[in-house]
Amino acid sequence: xxxxxxxxxxxxxxxxxxxxxxxxxxxxxxxxxxxxxxxxxxxxxxxxxxxxxxxxxxxxxxxxxxxxxxxxxxxxxxxxxxxxxxxxxxxxxxxxxxxxxxxxxxxxxxxxxxxxxxxxxxxxxxxxxxxxxxxxxxxxxxxxxxxxxxxxxxxxxxxxxxxxxxxxxxxxxxxxxxxxxxxxxxxxxxxxxxxxxxxxxxxxxxxxxxxxxxxxxxxxxxxxxxxxxxxxxxxxxxxxxxxxxxxxxxxxxxxxxxxxxxxxxxxxxxxxxxxxxxxxxxxxxxxxxxxxxxxxxxxxxxxxxxxxxxxxxxxxxxxxxxxxxxxxxxxxxxxxxxxxxxxxxxxxxxxxxxxxxxxxxxxxxxxxxxxxxxxxxxxxxxxxxxxxxxxxxxxxxxxxxxxxxxxxxxxxxxxxxxxxxxxxxxxxxxxxxxxxxxxxxxxxxxxxxxxxxxxxxxxxxxxxxxxxxxxxxxxxxxxxxxxxxxxxxxxxxxxxxxxxxxxxxxxxxxxxxxxxxxxxxxxxxxxxxxxxxxxxxxxxxxxxxxxxxxxxxxxxxxxxxxxxxxxxxxxxxxxxxxxxxxxxxxxxxxxxxxxxxxxxxxxxxxxxxxxxxxxxxxxxxxxxxxxxxxxxxxxxxxxxxxxxxxxxxxxxxxxxxxxxxxxxxxxxxxxxxxxxxxxxxxxxxxxxxxxxxxxxxxxxxxxxxxxxxxxxxxxxxxxxxxxxxxxxxxxxxxxxxxxxxxxxxxxxxxxxxxxxxxxxxxxxxxxxxxxxxxxxxxxxxxxxxxx
Numbered sequence: 160x161x162x163x164x165x166x167x168x169x170x171x172x173x174x175x176x177x178x179x180x181x182x183x184x185x186x187x188x189x190x191x192x193x194x195x196x197x198x199x200x201x202x203x204x205x206x207x208x209x210x211x212x213x214x215x216x217x218x219x220x221x222x223x224x225x226x227x228x229x230x231x232x233x234x235x236x237x238x239x240x241x242x243x244x245x246x247x248x249x250x251x252x253x254x255x256x257x258x259x260x261x262x263x264x265x266x267x268x269x270x271x272x273x274x275x276x277x278x279x280x281x282x283x284x285x286x287x288x289x290x291x292x293x294x295x296x297x298x299x300x301x302x303x304x305x306x307x308x309x310x311x312x313x314x315x316x317x318x319x320x321x322x323x324x325x326x327x328x329x330x331x332x333x334x335x336x337x338x339x340x341x342x343x344x345x346x347x348x349x350x351x352x353x354x355x356x357x358x359x360x361x362x363x364x365x366x367x368x369x370x371x372x373x374x375x376x377x378x379x380x381x382x383x384x385x386x387x388x389x390x391x392x393x394x395x396x397x398x399x400x401x402x403x404x405x406x407x408x409x410x411x412x413x414x415x416x417x418x419x420x421x422x423x424x425x426x427x428x429x430x431x432x433x434x435x436x437x438x439x440x441x442x443x444x445x446x447x448x449x450x451x452x453x454x455x456x457x458x459x460x461x462x463x464x465x466x467x468x469x470x471x472x473x474x475x476x477x478x479x480x481x482x483x484x485x486x487x488x489x490x491x492x493x494x495x496x497x498x499x500x501x502x503x504x505x506x507x508x509x510x511x512x513x514x515x516x517x518x519x520x521x522x523x524x525x526x527x528x529x530x531x532x533x534x535x536x537x538x539x540x541x542x543x544x545x546x547x548x549x550x551x552x553x554x555x556x557x558x559x560x561x562x563x564x565x566x567x568x569x570x571x572x573x574x575x576x577x578x579x580x581x582x583x584x585x586x587x588x589x590x591x592x593x594x595x596x597x598x599x600x601x602x603x604x605x606x607x608x609x610x611x612x613x614x615x616x617x618x619x620x621x622x623x624x625x626x627x628x629x630x631x632x633x634x635x636x637x638x639x640x641x642x643x644x645x646x647x648x649x650x651x652x653x654x655x656x657x658x659x660x661x662x663x664x665x666x667x668x669x670x671x672x673x674x675x676x677x678x679x680x681x682x683x684x685x686x687x688x689x690x691x692x693x694x695x696x697x698x699x700x701x702x703x704x705x706x707x708x709x710x711x712x713x714x715x716x717x718x719x720x721x722x723x724x725x726x727x728x729x730x731x732x733x734x735x736x737x738x739x740x741x742x743x744x745x746x747x748x749x750x751x752x753x754x755x756x757x758x759x760x761x762x763x764x765x766x767x768x769x770x771x772x773x774x775x776x777x778x779x780x781x782x783x784x785x786x787x788x789x790x791x792x793x794x795x796x797x798x799x800x801x802x803x804x805x806x807x808x809x810x811x812x813x814x815x816x817x818x819x820x821x822x823x824x825x826x827x828x829x830x831x832x833x834x835x836x837x838x839x840x841x842x843x844x845x846x847x848x849x850x851x852x853x854x855x856x857x858x859x860x861x862x863x864x865x866x867x868x869x870x871x872x873x874x875x876x877x878x879x880x881x882x883x884x885x886x887x888x889x890x891x892x893x894x895x896x897x898x899x900x901x902x903x904x905x906x907x908x909x910x911x912x913x914x915x916x917x918x919x920x921x922x923x924x925x926x927x928x929x930x931x932x933x934x935x936x937x938x939x940x941x942x943x944x945x946x
Contacts, residue, residue, distance in 0.1 A: 161850075167175075169795070171272050173503065175199075181534075182613045185222060186615055189402070189945060190486075193327075193329065193749055193795045193798070194747060194748040194749060194795075195744075195748055195750075195793060195794075195795060195801075196220065196680065196749075197598050198218045198219075198220060198296075200212060200216060200218050200296070200298050200615075201278075201298070201318075201320075201417075202214060202216055202298060202300050202304075202307075202318075203307060203538070203616070203618075203881075204215050204307055204487075204527060204529065204538050204540075205529050205531075205536070205538065207927065209742070210461055210696055210742045210743065210744065211464075211688070211696065213626075213628065213686040213687065213688040213698035213699075213700055214300055214301070214302060214304075214686075214698075214700060214738075215300070215301040215302060215738065215740055215755040215757070215789055216298060216300050216301070216586075216753075217239045217240065217241075217242070217298075217299040217301075217755070217805075218296065218297065218298045218299070219238075219291070219297050220295065221294040221295055221296065221322065224240055224291075224297070226801075226840045226852075226854055227238070227838055227840055227854045227856050227886075227888070228854060228886055228888045228903055228905070229291070230291055230292075230668060231246075231291055231538075231598070232244060232246070232252070232288060232290075232291055233245065233246040233252070233341065234905075235297065235299070235317075235886065236255075237836055237856065237858040237886070238803070238805070238836050238838065238856065238858070239299050239805070239809050239830050240733070240789040240790065240791060240805040240806065240834060240835075240836075241256060241257050241299075241301045241315075241789050241806030241809065241834070242255065242256055242257035242299050242301075242317070242624040242789070243829055243830065243831070243834075243860075244340070245829060245914055245915065246288070246914075246916065247426045247915055247929060248423055248425065248426050248465050248499060249288040249395070249421040249465060249467055250285055250288075250421075250465050250467055250499040250515065251284070251285070251426075251499070251516065252284065252287060252288045252496045253284075253829060254272040254274065254316050254317065255318075255830055256272050256286070256299075256315035256345045256528070256828050257301055257302070257314055257315065257757070257759065257785060257811070257830075258314075258785050258787075258789065258809050258811030258830035258835065259271055259272065259490040259811075259827065259828040259830075260827070260828055260829050260830075262804055263602055265550060265606070265777070266519070266548035266550045266604050266605055266640075266822035267547055267604050267605075267606045267640040267709060267710060267711055267712065267777075268606075268694050268709050268711075268765075268777050269608070269702060269706055269707040269709065270282035270283060270284065270287075270312055270332050271706040271732070271765075272314060272315055272316065273304065273308045273315070273316035273317070273318075274287040274316070274317050274319075275308070275316060275317070275318035275319065276289065276318075276319055276321075276417075276471060276473075276493075277319075277320060277321060277413075277415055277473045277475065277489075278318075278320070278473070278475060278489045278491075278525075279471075279473055279489055279491030279493070279523050279525075279797065280308075280523055280544060281471070281520075281521065282550060283491050283495075283519050283521065283546065285495055285497050285519065285548075285550075286469055286493060286494075286495035286497075286519050287519070288421075288708055289319075289397070289417070289419060289469070289471075290362045290364075290395060290397040290419060290761070290926070291319075292345050292360060292361075292362035292397065292399075293317060293321055293322045293345075293347045293358075293360035293362075294320070294321060295320045295321055295322045295323070295401065296315075296320045297317070297318070297319050298317070298318040298319075298320075299315070299316075299317050299318075299756075300315055300316045300317075300758060301314075301315045301757075301789065302314070302315060302378065302700070302702060302704075302736045302738055302759075303315070303684070303702040303703060303704025303705075303734055304316050304702075304704075306614060306616060306630040306631060306632045306682055306683065306684045306702065307402065307538075307614065307616060307630065307632075310675075314347070314704055314734060314759075317782075319400070320824070321415065321417075321423065322347070322349075322358065322360070323358065323401060323403055323413060323901065324349050324350075324351060324356035324357050324358035324402065324403040324409050324413075325349045325350070325356060325358070325915065326350070326352060326353065326356050327350065327423060327754040327778075327946040328348075328349070328350035328944075328945040328946065329348075329944065329945035329946045330346065330347060330348040330349070330700075330943070330944040330945055331345075331346050331347055331350055331941060331942065331943045332345075332346035332353075332941070332942055333345045333346060333939055333940070333941040333942075334939070334940050334941075335937055335938065335940070336758060336935075336937055336938060336939065337366075337903075337935055337936055337937020337941040338935060338936050339366050339367045339368075339369055339935065340365070340367040340497040340938065341364075341365070341366040341367075341935065341937050342363075342364070342365045342366070343363065343364050343365075343939070344361070344362070344363040345360075345361060345362040345363070345439065346360070346361060346462070347359065347360035347361075348393055350945075351379050351403070353404075353405065354405055354406065355402070355403070355404055356402070356403040356405075357400075357401065357402050357403075358399075358400075358402075358403075358420040359398070359399070359400050359401075360398065360399045360401075361396075361397065361398040361399070361865065362395070362396070362397045362398075362399075362769070363395070363396050363750070364393060364394070364395045365393065365394045365395075366392060366393050366935075367389060367392050368388060368389030368390045368391045368392035368427075369389070369390075369391050369932065369933050370389060370390040370391055370427040370443075370445065370446055370583040370930060371389050371390075371445040371446070371545070372387045372389050372390050372424075372427075372445065372446050372447070372448055372463075373435060373436070373438075373445055373446070373447050374386070374387040374447050374448055374449035374450070374507065375387055375449070376673065377506065379435075379436055379447055379449070379841070380435060380436055380447065380507040380518070380579055380580060380581060381449045381461075381507065384449055384452060385449070385450065385452070385454070385461060385462060387424075387448060387449065387450060387462055387463055388424035388425075388462060388463070388464065388835075389424060389510070390424055390425060390426065390427035390446060390448070390463075390610040390933070391423070391424065391425075391426065391427060392423060392424035393421075393423045393424075394421070394422045394423065395419070395420070395421050395422075395423075395757075396419065396420045397417065397418065397419040397420070397771065398417070398418055399415065399416070399417045399418075400414065400415070401414065401415045401416075402414045402415075402608070407478070409478060409479040409653040410476070410477070410478050410479075411477045412475070412476050413473075413474070413475045413476075414464075414472075414473070414474050415471075415472070415473045415474075415475075416468070416470075416471070416472050416473075417469075417471040417472075418468075418469070418470050418471075419467075419468065419469045420467070420468050421465055421466070421467040421468075421497075421918045422464070422465065422466055422467075422946070423464055423465040424463065424465075425463040425465055425499065425500065425501055425915065426450070426465045426805050426929055427446050427448070427505075427929060427930060428501060428502060428503060428504075428505040428918055428919075428920060428927035428928075428929060429441075429442040429444075429446050429505050429569075429927055429928050429930070430504055430505035430506045430925055430926075431873075431875045431916075431925075431926050431927065431928055432873060432875070432922065432925055432926075433506045433508070433574060433575040433925075434575075434579070435447030435507060435579060436507060436578070436579030436580075436752040439545035442913060442928035442930040443911050443928065443930045445489075446465060446505060446913075447504055447506065447507040447579070448502035448506070448507075449502070449507050449509070450462070450463050450502050450512055451476065451509060451512035451555035451556075452509065453555055453597055453599065454500060454512070454555070456499045456516065457512075457514075457553050457554075457555045457599045457692055458498070458512075458514035458553050458555070459498060459514070459516070460498060460500050460514070463502055463946070464499070464500060464501050465497065465498070465499045465746065466497070466498045466499075467495065467496070467497035467498070467499075467578070467741070468495070468497075469493065469494065469495045470492075470493070470494050470497075471491070471492070471493045472491065472492050472493075473489070473490070473491040474488075474491070475487070475489050475490075475491045475572050476488040476489075480602070483530055483531050483532060483786075484528065484529070484530050484531075484684050485528070485529045486526070486527075486528055487525075487526070487527050487529070488524075488525070488526050489523070489525045490523075491521075491522070491523050491524075492520070492521065492522050492523050493519075493520075493521045493625045494518075494519065494520045495517070495518065495519050496517075496518050497515075497516075497517045497518075497789065498514065498515070498516050498517075499515045499517075500513075500514040501513055501514065501515075501694065501698055501919075502920040503562070503825060503918065503920050503923075503927070504920050504923070504925050504927070505920060505925070505927040506562050506574075506575060506581075506925075507575070507579060507581060508564060508574060508575055508581045509555075509556060509557040509560050509581070509583075510556055510557075510560050510561060510564050510925075511554075511556065511920060511923060511925070512554070512556060513552060513553065513554055513555075513749075513919060514551055514553045515550060515551070516549075516550070516551040516552075516553070517548070517549070517551075518548065518549050518679075519546065519547070519549075520546070520547050520548070521544070521545070521546045522544070522545050522546075523542070523544045523545075524542070524543045524544075525540060525541070525542040525543075525608030526540055526541050526542075526939070527540025527541075527614075528540065532567070534619060534620045535617060535618070535619050535620075536617070536618040536619075537585070537611075537615070537616070537617050537618075538614075538615065538616040538617075538630075539555070539614070539615040539616075540609070540613070540614055540615075540861070541611075541612075541613050542612045542613075542614065543610070543611050544609075544610040544616070545607075545609045545610070545701050546606070546607070546608045546610070547606075547607050548605070548606050548607075549603060549604070549605045549606075550603065550604050550605075550941065551602070551603040552601065552602045552603070553599065553600070553601040554599060554600045554601065554602070554662065555597070555598070556597075556598050556599075556661065557583060557585065557595050557596060557597060557598065558585065558597075558598050558649055558650060558651045558661065559583055559584040559585040559588055559595075559596065559651065559894075560574070560582070560583055561598070561661055562649075562651060562661075563582060563584055564923075565923065565924070568584065568900040570584070570838075572584065580605040580758075582921075583595065588651060590779045596650050598647075598649065598650075598661055600645060600646040600647065600660060600661070600662060600664075601644065601645050601646075601808055602642075602643075602644045602645065602646070602664065603642065603643045603644070603671075604637070604640070604641065604642050604712070605639075605640065605641035605642070605643075605671065605673075606638070606640055606641070607638070607639040608636060608637070608638050608639075609636070610634060610635070610636045610637075610715060611634070611635050611638040612631065612632050612634040612635065613632070613633050614631060614632035614633075615630065615631060616628065616629075616630030617630065618630075618685075618686075619631055619890060621748075623690075623691040624689055624691075625687070625688070625689050626686075626687070626688040626689075627686070627687055627689070628685065628687075629685050629686075630683065630684045631681060631682065631683045631684075632681070632682045633679070633680075633681055634679060634680055635677070635678075636677065636678045636707060637677050638675065638676055638677075638678065638707070638708070638710050639673060639674070639675040639710075640673065640674055640675075640710040640711065640712040640904070641671045641672065641673040641674075641712060642667070642671070642672050642673075642712040642713050642724070643667050643669055643670060643671045644665070644666055644667045644669075644714060645663050645666065645667075645668060645669050646660035646661075646662060646664050646665075646666040647660065647666065649661045649668075656893065664713075664714065665713075665714040665715055665716055666714075666722070667714050668721050668722075670722070671712055672712055672713075672722075672724035673712065673722070673724065674710055674712050674724055674726040675710075676708070676710055676728070676895070678707060678708050678731065680705055680731065681703070682703050682704070682705055682715075683703055684700065684701070684702035684703070685700065685702070686698060686699070686700045687699045687700075691743075693700065694740070694744050694745060695741065695742070695743035696743065696745050697739070697740070697741045697742075698739065698740055698741075698742070699737075699738065700736070700737070700738050700739075700742075701735070701736070701737050701738075702733070702735075702736050703733070703735055704733070704734040704735075704736065705731050705733055705734035706731060706734075706765055706827070707731055708728060708729060708730060708731045709728075709729035709765065709777040710726065710728060711726070711727040711728075711729060711777060712724050712725070712726055712727075713725045713727075717872070721856070729763075729765060729777050729778065730763040730764070730779060731763065732761060732763050732764055732765045733761070733763060734759055734760065734761050735759070735760045735764045736758075736759045736816070737757065737758045737759075738755055738756065738757040738758075739755065739756055739757075740753060740754060740755030740756070741753065741754050741755075742830060743849070749794060749795040750792070750793070750794040750795075751794075752790075752791065752792040752793070753789075753790065753791050754788065754789070754790040754791075755789050755790075756787075756788075757785075757786070757788070757790060758785070758786050759784065759785035759786075760784055760935060761782060761783040761784065761785070762782055763779050763781070763782075764779070764780045764781060764782060764783040764813060764815075765777050765778070765779060765780070766778050766822065766828075766867045779821030780813050780820070780822045780867070781813065781814065781816065781818055781820065781822075781823070781916050782813070782814045782816060782818075782819060783811070783812065783813045783814055783827075784811075784812065784814060785809065785810065785811040785812075785827075786809075786810045787807065787808050787809035787811070787944075788807065788808055788812060789805070789806075789807040790802070790803070790805060790806050790807070791804075791805040792804050799842055799843055800840070800841055801839065801840045801841075802837075802838070802839045803836075803837065803838055804835075804837040804838075805836055805837075806831060806833075806834075806835045807834045807835070808833055809830060809831075809832060809834075810832060811826060811830050812824060812825065812826050812827065813822075813825050813827075813867075821868070822867055822868065825864070825867060825868065825869040826864055826866050827867075828863075828865060828866055828867050829863055829864075829865065830863060831860045831861040831862065831863045831881075832851040832861045832862075833859070833860070833861040833881075834858075834859065834860050834861070835858070835859045836856065836857060836858040836859065837856075837857050838854065838855060838856035838857065839850070839854065839855055840853070840854040841853045841854065842897075846889075847895070847896075847927075848893050848894065848895045848896070849891055849892065849893055850891070850892045850894060851889075851890075851891055851892075852888075852889070852890045852891070852892055852899070852901070853887075853888060853889040853890065854886075854887070854888045854889075855885070855886070855887050856885070856886045856887075857883065857885050858883070858884050858885075858886075859881070859882075859883045860881060860882055860883075861881045862878060862879060862880050862881050863878060863879050864877065864878045864921070865877050865878060865879070865913075865915055865917050866916075866917045866921065872917055872921045872924065872926040873924050873925070873926060876927050877916045877917045877921065877926060878916070879912060879913045879916070882910060882931075883910070884905075884906050884907075884912075885904045885906070885907040885908055886904065886912060887903065887906060888901055888902070888904075888905075888906050889902050890902065890939075897942065897943040897944065898940070898941065899939075899940070899941045899943045900938070900939070900940050900941075901938070901939050901941075902936070902937070902938050903936065903937055903939065904934060904935065904936045905932070905934070905935045906931075906932060906933060906934045906935065908934070909933055909934040909935060910931075911930070911933075912930075912931040913928055913929060913930065913931060914931045915928075915929040916928045916929065
């Protein structure tokens with residue numbers, strides 16, 4: 160599906176953003192007594208005003224996010240230029256910063272977008288999703304941040320900081336309900352004394368699925384089979400317990416424990432070729448995803464869906480040694496255990512039934528010193544990170560269905576008939592001896608990483624208006640990758656004299672094959688910040704990013720037919736980023752703005768692809784370049800309106816060079832060329848007690864490709880046209896009795912759009928399509944207590 164949107168419509172949407180900005184600059188003069196709150200960030204490992212950081216940053220405090228209805232991780236991308244977050248499920252989120260996607264579930268590959276939670280790296284894809292509740296601040300930093308954030312921040316970082324305990328008692332509770340059986344409960348309580356303070360926060364969300372699954376119904380092909388749940392239902396529980404200990408005036412210790420559980424019904428991978436019984440192939444209509452009849456035995460769960468748990472423990476110590484010297488220590492552990500059972504072919508056929516059982520344990524320790532002198536600010540530190548993870552992928556099918564659906568039997572009989580019935584040919588092939596031939600296999604990858612790095616960053620005030628920054632990180636990594644498979648020979652293939660597993664892999668019979676290697680690198684950055692005035696700064700930066708080498712291990716046979724490790728070393732992906740920008744404020748800080756232009760050059764660009772067995776692997780696509788700009792503006796209009804607008808353009812492509820192979824000239828997957836959003840929040844005093852509140856947010860994204868190939872699969876387009884979404888909220892607040900009632904709607908106009916396409920089914924010639932959420936409406940009631 161190519162983008163056929165008329166140019167006039169694109170220009171009209173851009174003009175909307177521009178007009179918002181112009182209105183902001185004109186009407187904001189009425190708000191000279193009001194100011195936009197000063198947002199401080201810790202992007203450079205110290206507390207600074209966002210305007211004084213020589214980097215492209217989008218930052219939001221918790222109150223602003225609540226005011227415009229941003230309460231899920233993926234919706235951050237609706238208001239953040241240069242950021243795209245794709246959430247198939249909490250087990251499979253994708254983070255995209257400036258065109259670069261980090262979503263691989265393989266334990267052998269490294270992330271390339273850093274996700275930080277209370278100052279600790281949690282970037283591993285299957286463990287990086289978390290609920291957004293009781294949030295103090297979110298920072299999205301674009302461009303390589305490896306010097307201060309480590310190698311996972313090769314193109315940027317998303318950092319979330321939760322609210323800390325307070326001495327004064329306060330509490331809040333929010334109850335919500337909506338369509339699709341939506342239920343919500345969240346809240347917090349905090350209090351203590353001068354030495355010890357505590358905080359407890361919780362979140363519970365439940366919602367029915369919005370794609371009906373008829374598998375197991377009377378009119379399905381499996382009326383006596385498992386009654387599957389409707390797809391995209393969620394049930395997510397989370398709580399966070401925090402303690403703050405202040406033994407002296409100079410020492411602060413924060414201990415935070417977070418536990419989350421996700422029980423979702425799974426993702427609707429709708430087959431684009433074969434329709435469910437009585438249905439069609441539209442991704443937005445009902446599905447008939449029956450799964451495997453041996454799901455409990457093979458996958459460990461009876462139904463399709465996600466069962467995921469995470470535990471996170473963080474201890475942050477800060478010691479003010481003197482007025483100019485601060486020592487900070489961050490110790491963190493995080494573990495995740497996630498099982499996702501999914502129907503990869505998206506049909507009623509017992510064809511491509513998979514699961515993913517991902518486990519991981521992480522530990523990180525960072526110690527750093529901050530020295531603030533009259534002219535020179537120095538940050539120096541030591542960081543250690545270790546990770547042990549695994550990803551097992553069990554597979555279940557019926558042999559004759561699998562071979563027939565791939566066209567390997569040469570019978571000319573369709574996989575699925577027009578009436579929805581599935582052709583199971585085992586009775587014919589075995590002359591009635593067998594009615595079915597169940598087949599199962601499992602493929603597992605393993606990864607261990609030990610990383611030690613030292614870093615230093617120096618900022619020198621050359622004059623009252625000029626700051627120069629130079630930083631460097633040295634990193635040393637030890638990596639071990641492993642692979643195993645249990646893939647028995649197919650009974651049908653054996654009977655015709657061609658014994659082999661159904662999937663094209665070499666069976667290790669459960670034996671783990673391993674390879675190890677060591678890598679190191681130097682990662683510098685150079686920044687210049689110049690103050691044009693007290694209200695306006697300009698900056699320029701050059702920085703190096705690096706996605707670590709991938710030690711890819713699978714199985715093969717040697718000349719004697721023995722099973723051995725097949726090791727492929729994918730070189731480190733190196734990125735050089737050059738950027739210049741401006742940040743400022745105007746009209747007594749009733750207007751803030753920023754804009755930047757960047758150019759990124761990649762060598763050994765890494766892409767995630769799937770082999771013929773459905774296994775993901777990392778490949779070297781050669782060189783790539785990325786050119787773009789980003790801009791943001793926010794303004795207070797009079798006493799009632801808080802307006803924002805942003806716009807980003809990114810031209811991210813693999814270089815059109817013959818040395819880059821079949822992907823040469825292709826756009827990066829999941830990255831639109833244009834993204835934009837604008838929004839307004841409104842407050843109107845109705846009386847001494849009551850105020851009317853509301854918000855309206857519009858977001859736009861141009862067309863995208865879902866796969867690196869940028870090409871159709873089995874004649875079906877694997878892309879999505881431009882989309883526009885609108886979210887709205889209106890409510891009433893009693894400021895005396897501290898309660899509020901609000902109505903909300905996301906995807907207000909119920910637009911149909913895709914969040915993914917191709918997927919595992921695409922590797923077998925059966926691309927699947929994942930529908931985005933429909934219109935959600937609901938009501939929230941909140942009550943606050945204390946201070």
